Amino acid sequence: MEKEGKSHVKRGLWKPEEDMILKSYIETHGEGNWADISRRSGLKRGGKSCRLRWKNYLRPNIKRGGMSPQEQDLIIRMHKLLGNRWSLIAGRLPGRTDNEVKNYWNTHLNKKSSSRKQNAPESVEATPFIDKPVMSTEEVRRSHGEGGEGEEEVDTTWMNRIGSPLPLITHYPDTLVFDPCFAFTDFFPLL
DNA sequence: AATGACTGCAACCGCGGGGCA
DNA sequence: CTGCCCCGCGGTTGCAGTCAT
Structure with a gap:
């Protein structure tokens, strides 16, 4: 054909x-x-x-227009956890597409993060903002118990590596708003 | 008003994975 | 097992709109 x-x-x-x-x-x-x-x-x-x-x-239900602070926060935190897994990140943002999230990151957040790095206080340098995902895809899968239905056995090593179960919020209070509804266990089922 | 630089977003490209014959 | 086809993802490019001079 x-x-x-x-x-x-x-x-x-x-x-x-x-x-x-x-x-x-x-x-x-x-x-x-x-x-x-x-x-x-x-x-x-x-x-x-x-x-x-x-x-x-x-597609129906596509949300256009600027990202809300909550969405920004979620993108930043998910990116820290997952890296450039845009489709996964977009999966947690109803009405947003992977392309949109990717573009938003590249144009807005990436810039923001790199400018932060430049005038970063010491405490921030201890937890680099984006460079490496805290978890690889494999780690995410493993921690979700793929291959063994060990449920409730949540691997919390990522929390230790981030330094807190509420990552980033204390470092960048001007940008990030903690969303109490969001728990990382919330998105694991999607992976 | 003209124009060159910059920005943001839509679209394209290349690659890898999965399903199937 | 192999090859083909389709799908989806992530990176990159191109262009239209905006801003600065």
Whole structure:
């Protein structure tokens, strides 16, 4: 079959008409098999492009606009824990997409964190802001008891490494707002 | 008003993983 | 086991809008 074919595949920004076509097609036929969707809908777009457009823009319940302080806080803390696992982080932010979270991090938070590092007080230097995730994906999985239903046996080593079960809040009180509803055990089931 | 620099976001690219024949 | 196809992820690029001069 024809691969996403270089020659006649349209690129660049999506037009409102294209959005409408894709949206109505998916509403009628459902998601799945994006290569097929791009062919059958009549859009001259690659399957990947259709998928991206739907997931990041057209899907229902997409939240647009600025991040709330709570969302910022969550992103920062999740990033510290997981690193650049944008899809996982976005999974904890209803209506936000991995692309949006990634962009937000790269444009806003990454900058913020690096500028903080520059004038960081000693106490902050002791807990570097972003460089390394506290847990690798593997560690997250293990701590969730993957491979052994040891439930309730929560591995708390990440807490020790962060230094506190409420990471960062004491170091950056101007930016971070502790959300008492959030517990890390809350997102483990998603992994 | 013109224009060059900067910023933020949408979209693309390449790669790896999973499912299936 | 192998190869193919599709999907999803993370990194990167490109462009439109905004700001500064």
